[in-house]
Amino acid sequence: MKKRYLLPLLAICCAGGTSAQSLSQAQKWFNNKEFDKAKPVFKRLVKQSPSNANYNFWYGACCYETGELQESLPYLEKSAERKVINGYLYLSKAYADLYRFDEAIENLDEHIYWLERKK
Incomplete structure (x- = not known):
């Protein structure tokens, strides 16, 4: 009876490790400006956790960097x-x-504000 639970438990543990490796690898690709490689990983992560702000940022930035402006906006x-x-x-x-220059300026002002506040 114990063997019956061992395989599903092992699968769950491996899946969690794979996800962490994928995130880590995608972050490396992002930092190395390999946006085409990172984008599908971040897309999957956003689908899994749509409210995660960082996943949304990374996926949106990858979309922007690969020329998909409209896709990047939301x-x-x-x-x-x-x-x-x-x-x-x-x-x-x-x-x-x-x-959309007014919105661009507004967001750049916000970026500067939060950078100054962070210091």
């Missing part, structure tokens, strides 16, 4: 709403690229 907006400082920066870039 994710960057969600990250900025939750005070991810670099979310404001990327959101201001996306708005500027879409000729």
Whole structure:
């Protein structure tokens, strides 16, 4: 009877480790500007945890960096709403690229405000 529970328990433990490795690897790719590699991992993480502000930021930033401006907006907006400082920066870039200059300036001001406050 104990053997019956061992395999599912082992599968759950391995799945958790794989997810952590995927996040760690995706963060490395993101930091190395390998956005095409990181993007599918962050997309999966956002689907698993849609309210996670950091996952939203990373996925939105990857979308922005790969030229998908419209796709990036809802994710960057969600990250900025939750005070991810670099979310404001990327959101201001996306708005500027879409000729939404007032919103770009507003988000850049927020980015600067939170950077100063952080110090």
